[in-house]
Amino acid sequence: MTRTGAPRPHPAAPPPPGVTSHSSIGPLRRLRFALSLSGLGLWLAVPALSAMAMTLTGDDDAATRAQAVGGVLASMLLPAVLLAPLGGMLAARADRRLMLIIADVLRLVVVVTVPLVNTLPWTFAAAFLVACLSLVWTPAARAALPAVVPDEDLRAAARRSATRVLFGPAPVAALLFAVLALIAGGTLGRDSRADLALYVTAAAFLASAAAVAMIREIPATWSAPVPAPLKSIFQGPGTAAARGIGIAVAAASLTAGAVVAVARVHTGGLDGGDAGYGSVLAGLTVGLGFGAFLGPRALVPFSRRRLLGLAVVAAALALIVIALVQNLVVVVFMTGFLGMFAGAAWSNGIAALTDPDAPEDTRPSAYLRSVALVTAVVVFAAVPLIAGAAGSHRLELGGGVYDIDGSGIGLLVAAVLALLTSLVAYRRLDDRRGIPLVPDLRAALRGEIYTPPEQAAALPQRPARRERGVFIAFEGGEGAGKTTQARLAAIWLRDHGYDVVTTHEPGATKIGMRLRAMLLDRDTTGLSDRAETLLYAADRADHVANVIKPAMDRGAIVVSDRYVDSSLAYQGFGRQQAVEDIARVNAWATGGLVPDLTVLMEVPPQTGLRRLSAPADRIESESQDFHERVRAGFRALAEADPDRYLIVDAGRPQGELSREIQYRIREILPDPVPAGTEDATSTFPAIRDF
Numbered sequence: 001m002t003r004t005g006a007p008r009p010h011p012a013a014p015p016p017p018g019v020t021s022h023s024s025i026g027p028l029r030r031l032r033f034a035l036s037l038s039g040l041g042l043w044l045a046v047p048a049l050s051a052m053a054m055t056l057t058g059d060d061d062a063a064t065r066a067q068a069v070g071g072v073l074a075s076m077l078l079p080a081v082l083l084a085p086l087g088g089m090l091a092a093r094a095d096r097r098l099m100l101i102i103a104d105v106l107r108l109v110v111v112v113t114v115p116l117v118n119t120l121p122w123t124f125a126a127a128f129l130v131a132c133l134s135l136v137w138t139p140a141a142r143a144a145l146p147a148v149v150p151d152e153d154l155r156a157a158a159r160r161s162a163t164r165v166l167f168g169p170a171p172v173a174a175l176l177f178a179v180l181a182l183i184a185g186g187t188l189g190r191d192s193r194a195d196l197a198l199y200v201t202a203a204a205f206l207a208s209a210a211a212v213a214m215i216r217e218i219p220a221t222w223s224a225p226v227p228a229p230l231k232s233i234f235q236g237p238g239t240a241a242a243r244g245i246g247i248a249v250a251a252a253s254l255t256a257g258a259v260v261a262v263a264r265v266h267t268g269g270l271d272g273g274d275a276g277y278g279s280v281l282a283g284l285t286v287g288l289g290f291g292a293f294l295g296p297r298a299l300v301p302f303s304r305r306r307l308l309g310l311a312v313v314a315a316a317l318a319l320i321v322i323a324l325v326q327n328l329v330v331v332v333f334m335t336g337f338l339g340m341f342a343g344a345a346w347s348n349g350i351a352a353l354t355d356p357d358a359p360e361d362t363r364p365s366a367y368l369r370s371v372a373l374v375t376a377v378v379v380f381a382a383v384p385l386i387a388g389a390a391g392s393h394r395l396e397l398g399g400g401v402y403d404i405d406g407s408g409i410g411l412l413v414a415a416v417l418a419l420l421t422s423l424v425a426y427r428r429l430d431d432r433r434g435i436p437l438v439p440d441l442r443a444a445l446r447g448e449i450y451t452p453p454e455q456a457a458a459l460p461q462r463p464a465r466r467e468r469g470v471f472i473a474f475e476g477g478e479g480a481g482k483t484t485q486a487r488l489a490a491i492w493l494r495d496h497g498y499d500v501v502t503t504h505e506p507g508a509t510k511i512g513m514r515l516r517a518m519l520l521d522r523d524t525t526g527l528s529d530r531a532e533t534l535l536y537a538a539d540r541a542d543h544v545a546n547v548i549k550p551a552m553d554r555g556a557i558v559v560s561d562r563y564v565d566s567s568l569a570y571q572g573f574g575r576q577q578a579v580e581d582i583a584r585v586n587a588w589a590t591g592g593l594v595p596d597l598t599v600l601m602e603v604p605p606q607t608g609l610r611r612l613s614a615p616a617d618r619i620e621s622e623s624q625d626f627h628e629r630v631r632a633g634f635r636a637l638a639e640a641d642p643d644r645y646l647i648v649d650a651g652r653p654q655g656e657l658s659r660e661i662q663y664r665i666r667e668i669l670p671d672p673v674p675a676g677t678e679d680a681t682s683t684f685p686a687i688r689d690f
């Protein structure tokens with residue numbers, strides 16, 4: 001399906017021979033470099049302009065300084081809130097390459113004039129103008145990257161690399177600012193410390209404009225819809241879950257925004273100056289990037305929503321430490337942690353909401369971005385005001401004195417507010433309510449999913465009296481080799497005179513085959529999780545009624561490739577639906593039929609998925625995290641009922657595996673021939689080992 005607004009392939013550019021990864025494409029590499037330079041300029045402009053504004057207050061009053069910095073920061077975000085779609089529209093109508101160059105050159109001019117004009121109002125105006133120009137530059141840059149890549153597959157990677165190019169320079173810029181402030185402080189004197197950083201900012205814009213000008217491959221036109229933040233907030237997120245995630249993202253943005261808002265003044269109080277300010281910003285941006293990367297990958301068996309709630313609570317707690325501990329090193333490190341938690345909350349929130357098939361401007365992620373943006377603008381304006389109004393205080397505590405300045409109080413107020421908001425978010429998002437947090441976390445650290453004892457009791461148990469036949473299920477993740485081992489076991493059993501029926505799920509019956517097509521076809525989009533669960537259960541009900549039960553009634557051994565546990569693992573743990581509910585639905589669908597033995601073939605998802613030869617079906621093409629949860633889910637099920645399961649490491653040689661499985665199957669086998677025959681011949685049928 002073609003996505004609205006997705007750039008068209010560039011007809012003039014055939015795929016270069018031997019291209020295997022997006023980074024090996026020349027124009028893309030050069031464009032990324034050019035855009036990073038421009039990104040560096042933008043991120044350097046933030047501390048440089050705010051430091052400039054602070055210097056220009058010409059006043060040592062902390063409140064005035066805090067408000068000057070807050071004013072610059074708010075001016076830099078306001079255009080994104082008010083004018084974003086306008087920038088996108090303008091960018092869409094003009095030549096993309098020209099737009100990038102013009103935006104860079106104009107930003108250069110604006111930035112260079114700041115130290116020359118040297119007044120506070122012009123600094124604010126410059127912050128606003130740079131931000132307006134960036135509104136044209138950013139969508140142009142985002143759309144330009146994938147557009148220079150001719151190959152559709154590589155284009156997705158190029159689109160992802162756009163985010164790295166836009167945000168990656170942030171920590172570099174923060175550190176560069178710290179270094180420039182140190183150099184300028186020593187050479188230019190106290191009043192012109194920000195000048196050097198501003199000139200370097202301008203130089204970065206110039207270099208970027210020159211680099212973009214030299215790249216000819218950027219196609220001229222494209223359309224990149226940019227959502228309007230206020231509109232998307234007023235329209236709301238559509239679902240209650242998205243609203244909960246929105247609250248969490250607001251709390252995360254509140255914590256990170258508060259640090260940025262008063263960092264310059266706060267580090268001044270800790271004798272850190274501009275260099276300290278740069279270090280705090282570097283800590284925050286590195287933390288954010290690391291957290292955003294780690295978020296969906298950390299503690300995979302743990303509920304994503306619970307993790308999201310916990311991450312924002314942790315960010316709020318980190319902010320309390322930052323507000324109260326007056327030591328620059330501690331502040332920088334805690335800001336790093338805060339950034340990490342906020343980044344993890346952000347990426348988990350986005351991952352929870354993103355429907356990759358939705359057009360860009362209707363995605364709930366646009367809603368989250370708007371929430372983060374608007375919260376940050378409010379925080380940039382409000383926290384410095386609170387800091388100014390509060391002023392410095394000296395507290396006498398148990399004989400000692402404790403000084404807290406206005407910025408510390410501003411941070412503390414923000415932290416308390418963030419903590420309350422994040423607790424609301426946690427309560428709303430928690431999808432494992434009633435399950436204690438500590439054992440849940442401990443199990444996740446071991447790579448397992450915690451199943452409380454009462455929940456384990458609700459899972460299917462083996463009936464006391466066995467049916468006439470024997471039922472063996474093979475389970476496991478993708479590419480575990482179940483099908484092969486199920487077949488080998490069936491051959492071995494037949495070899496020993498048993499009546500064996502081999503079967504599989506989904507799709508062993510006529511109706512089942514139609515359900516299977518619906519379930520696994522990649523063209524099936526938008527199938528809800530519950531509907532998917534019920535379709536698998538429907539297939540299973542038909543399978544039991546028409547294949548398994550009749551075979552067992554005549555005393556056969558049924559060997560099935562997948563059964564109920566697949567639904568518990570994939571639809572329950574994988575899709576994060578209540579496992580007990582799925583167990584109940586399936587118990588009803590199967591009339592309570594539970595295998596006598598389930599062989600769980602264990603394989604790391606990466607290895608298993610690599611073994612698949614056919615193109616991935618709808619389930620196989622789920623994310624790595626999904627498959628990790630499925631694996632952990634299977635393990636949790638097997639470990640809850642060790643008598644009924646055999647867990648084997650599917651990475652071992654096939655012969656060894658078969659032998660281990662045969663040993664275990666032997667324990668549950670009835671006699672291969674009717675008991676009467678045995679009496680008559682008095683020979684006990686031996687089962688040979690291979």
Ligand code: TYD
Binds near residue numbers: 477479566619
């Ligand atoms: P299939 O091609 O049979 O896969 P495999 O060779 O791995 O067994 O496809 C079955 C797919 O359906 C597989 O990805 C797992 C998924 N599935 C569920 O999600 N829930 C279920 O209840 C069952 C039986 C399968």
